[in-house]
Amino acid sequence: MSGPACLPRWIELGVLPLLNLGVALALSGAIVLALGENPWTACKLMVGGALGSSDGVGYTLYYATNFIFTGLAVAVAYHAGLFNIGAEGQAYIGGLGVGLVCLGLGHWPFWAVLPLAVLAGAFGGAAWALIPAWLQARRGSHVVITTIMFNFIASAVMTYLLVNVLIKPGQQSPETREFGANAFMPAAHELLAKIGITVAPTPLNLAFLLALGASALVWVLVWYTRWGYALRVVGQNPAAAVYAGISPERVTIGAMLLSGALAGCLGLNELMGAQHRILIDFAGGAGFVGIAVALMGRNHPLGIFLAAVLFGALYQGGSQLSFDMPRINRDMVVVIQGLVILFCGALGNLFQAPLAAWWTRLRRPGEEA
Amino acid sequence: MNPVPAEPTGSSPVKGLVPPALELRGIDKRFGAVHANRAVSLAVARGTVHGLVGENGAGKSTLMNIVYGFHRADAGEILIHGRRVDIYRPHDAIAAGVGMVHQHFMLVENFTVLENVILGVEGGRRLTDGLTRARAELEELARTYGLDVPLDTPVGQLPVGLQQRVEILKALYRRADILILDEPTAVLTPQEADQLFALLDRLRAQGKTVILVTHKLREIMAVTDRVAVMRQGALVAEFATRDTTPGELAERMVGRTVSWQVEKSAARPGEPRLVVKDLVVRDRRGVVRVKGASFELRGGEIVGVAGVAGNGQSELLDALAGICRPESGEIWLDGHELVRAALSPRARRRLGLAHVPEDRLHQGLVAEFSAQDNAILGQHDRPAYNRGWLQNRTAIQTGCAQKMAAYDVRPPNPALRMAAFSGGNQQKLVLAREIDGDPRVLLVGQPTRGVDIGAVEFIHRQLVALRDAGKAVLLVSVELDEILGLADRILVMAGGEIVGELPQSEAAEKKLGLMMAGVRGEGGA
Numbered sequence: 001m002s003g004p005a006c007l008p009r010w011i012e013l014g015v016l017p018l019l020n021l022g023v024a025l026a027l028s029g030a031i032v033l034a035l036g037e038n039p040w041t042a043c044k045l046m047v048g049g050a051l052g053s054s055d056g057v058g059y060t061l062y063y064a065t066n067f068i069f070t071g072l073a074v075a076v077a078y079h080a081g082l083f084n085i086g087a088e089g090q091a092y093i094g095g096l097g098v099g100l101v102c103l104g105l106g107h108w109p110f111w112a113v114l115p116l117a118v119l120a121g122a123f124g125g126a127a128w129a130l131i132p133a134w135l136q137a138r139r140g141s142h143v144v145i146t147t148i149m150f151n152f153i154a155s156a157v158m159t160y161l162l163v164n165v166l167i168k169p170g171q172q173s174p175e176t177r178e179f180g181a182n183a184f185m186p187a188a189h190e191l192l193a194k195i196g197i198t199v200a201p202t203p204l205n206l207a208f209l210l211a212l213g214a215s216a217l218v219w220v221l222v223w224y225t226r227w228g229y230a231l232r233v234v235g236q237n238p239a240a241a242v243y244a245g246i247s248p249e250r251v252t253i254g255a256m257l258l259s260g261a262l263a264g265c266l267g268l269n270e271l272m273g274a275q276h277r278i279l280i281d282f283a284g285g286a287g288f289v290g291i292a293v294a295l296m297g298r299n300h301p302l303g304i305f306l307a308a309v310l311f312g313a314l315y316q317g318g319s320q321l322s323f324d325m326p327r328i329n330r331d332m333v334v335v336i337q338g339l340v341i342l343f344c345g346a347l348g349n350l351f352q353a354p355l356a357a358w359w360t361r362l363r364r365p366g367e368e369a
Numbered sequence: 370m371n372p373v374p375a376e377p378t379g380s381s382p383v384k385g386l387v388p389p390a391l392e393l394r395g396i397d398k399r400f401g402a403v404h405a406n407r408a409v410s411l412a413v414a415r416g417t418v419h420g421l422v423g424e425n426g427a428g429k430s431t432l433m434n435i436v437y438g439f440h441r442a443d444a445g446e447i448l449i450h451g452r453r454v455d456i457y458r459p460h461d462a463i464a465a466g467v468g469m470v471h472q473h474f475m476l477v478e479n480f481t482v483l484e485n486v487i488l489g490v491e492g493g494r495r496l497t498d499g500l501t502r503a504r505a506e507l508e509e510l511a512r513t514y515g516l517d518v519p520l521d522t523p524v525g526q527l528p529v530g531l532q533q534r535v536e537i538l539k540a541l542y543r544r545a546d547i548l549i550l551d552e553p554t555a556v557l558t559p560q561e562a563d564q565l566f567a568l569l570d571r572l573r574a575q576g577k578t579v580i581l582v583t584h585k586l587r588e589i590m591a592v593t594d595r596v597a598v599m600r601q602g603a604l605v606a607e608f609a610t611r612d613t614t615p616g617e618l619a620e621r622m623v624g625r626t627v628s629w630q631v632e633k634s635a636a637r638p639g640e641p642r643l644v645v646k647d648l649v650v651r652d653r654r655g656v657v658r659v660k661g662a663s664f665e666l667r668g669g670e671i672v673g674v675a676g677v678a679g680n681g682q683s684e685l686l687d688a689l690a691g692i693c694r695p696e697s698g699e700i701w702l703d704g705h706e707l708v709r710a711a712l713s714p715r716a717r718r719r720l721g722l723a724h725v726p727e728d729r730l731h732q733g734l735v736a737e738f739s740a741q742d743n744a745i746l747g748q749h750d751r752p753a754y755n756r757g758w759l760q761n762r763t764a765i766q767t768g769c770a771q772k773m774a775a776y777d778v779r780p781p782n783p784a785l786r787m788a789a790f791s792g793g794n795q796q797k798l799v800l801a802r803e804i805d806g807d808p809r810v811l812l813v814g815q816p817t818r819g820v821d822i823g824a825v826e827f828i829h830r831q832l833v834a835l836r837d838a839g840k841a842v843l844l845v846s847v848e849l850d851e852i853l854g855l856a857d858r859i860l861v862m863a864g865g866e867i868v869g870e871l872p873q874s875e876a877a878e879k880k881l882g883l884m885m886a887g888v889r890g891e892g893g894a
Contacts, residue, residue, distance in 0.1 A: 220759070224759050224760055224762070225758055225759055225760060226749050226750055226754075226755055226760055229742070229745075229749050229760065230749070232735075232738070233735055233738075233746065236735045236736075236737050236738065237731075237734075237735045237736070239731050239732045240731075240732055240733065240734060240735050240746060242692055242714070242732075243690070243692060243714060243724070243726055243732040243733060243746075243747065244714065244715070244746045244747035244749070245691075245713050245714035245715025245716070245717075245718060245747055246715075247713070
């Protein structure tokens, strides 16, 4: 349900998000100014850091890969009328699956390890979503509450495993040993080098393409299959679903499993692609950024891709900024990201009504007065 | 903040005559396209119990919510004891001496009765002062009206009947002089209802004015002095209760519109298609809504289920369609037993049972989907609409376009959002979808509710054509004329029971009205 007035699609999907983003950046600029730095320079540093070099672009897309996976996870659940706050925990446990496959089968050829790692990641994430899903479907326990709790449980379980079970013997930091070299996701700069393109070495890796593939898969699944149809009916009108013979319970569980599986694939990028080991808190909040990404991307894979790249750029540009402007530390960057989330996600429709009023007046001059 | 008492009314007819406790003049209210109240004028005399009856959606609740300040009327004025008052919010209504007991209680379950009563009028910074004063006053009220309620028990632990008394106490404690009760017996057992009526008698004796909103005629006859009937937002009749009968009230509630005579030949009933035996259905709150219904439906006939809304017809339909599980009984569809097998709506559809639900937008459609996506709801797993894993979008679109052409759905644009169609066109699409599945049995609920006259005729002709093709049609409608015009055989439901069965030839509105009011028909079920 949109507001009282309807806007054309190009305003709804184009102008509105840009306006939100603009306001967030303007406020950030004011904060930078208050800190005694020049907002324009800061802006140039951020954009330059994120997109100005092959190095920056690589990092931006590497971060974006994580956000695509978690953003898709949130979106799939959203289409079934569920708000999955647990992508963080699902990504964490999914990563355990990816990591265990890579640790155990690191000597197998990469093309044999990869499908198993994908399956293990998806399975771990889905398994972590199963209990909240079941509780929601059969007992009516709200999935928002249970998935939040499961984030904490995932964190505790992983800390225990890394500190007591999986830790590489003889070291202090709670990390596993490095995966076998065969289980490394091929890096983008290596792949591009093979076809004669030289770029700076970055953590960007093959998982980026897997994330794009997952986006296409979600797009087809939600809008072009009968399962996706059932999913959207349940999300839009559960009573109509029951009338049509679609079981909301089964759809709820199915949607959460897929959601968890998508989140679980984060490990492919973060562990197989970048860290090459399992370590504490590798998901690093990507599950929560995924919520903002899905909201801003209007739960559509294309929108999610664009929003994920934006947040990737904020991450990468932000670290560049804190590096070059000593007065703007890491926390300031988080504040800027927070403002973007606030205006693009939480307050996403803030300007819809005024914009609609303005549009109506523009279309029918004189009629109003 | 007291509502400003404006000028005393000039129109008070005779000097010295007591003005009505509550007077409404020309109250008008629209919600978007829905005209919920049409220039309603009503006067309620002091010290009386005034009934307000009407079917669901007739505008009773809207009217009372305007009096209580939940909604603001678009036009019209409210006078209390002859003074015009502006009621913008419930606070103003309370200050003017109006109290309301809602159908769904507004109580804090884990607060005690005492705490609930003083909620919002604690009086002073320290809670204990207020509590002490309230206790004394409530005990006084309890003596005056015989309203015994344990003051220190958490409300959640009280039976529903007592919770309702707490609501009444709350209103009285706020010095309410005019008490509005919205469907007060919906949640009560018959015994609790009788106790409530006795209480209403005592309130009246003490000079309070009571407005009883209900669609149950027994209650009206039992306690009210006068009764007003609402239909489609307008106040259509008012009687002194002793001058009217349940039959007359039922007739006025259901109303007489243009005669909907449908051209049709005599029915040629064939084999029984749907056989229902001793069906019992409970709703979610555990109230028995269908009490042992038995009937059969044959191919080539339309059987109408008549009744005032809320007498179990909806639950009967839901149970037949597989949307809710009956508690006991049997449903046989062409030799398949559906209840014990717990067949889903989807499985029933495969067996040839189609369903046009009573509430299109709530059950039958997804408002935000396109017309073509709605045209496959419930049939989305048919091979024709799928190609392996993928949906066959072309087939879905052409299928919808064909249905739109055949059923004259306007505008004929399969990609348009369902919410953008008018009620009649939405209904035509639902009907097209359900009939297109080539059902052997069609369940139809309120097929013409909110549908324009042109579409009504069209829909009726489709139903008759379906009957003539040898299909069985079960028609549930609160429009008496629709039942009389379409049905070959009529079942009457009242209080969850099938109280009578008549062939169309013997059915007359009067007779049906009486049966709908719960007076058993000699036709026998």
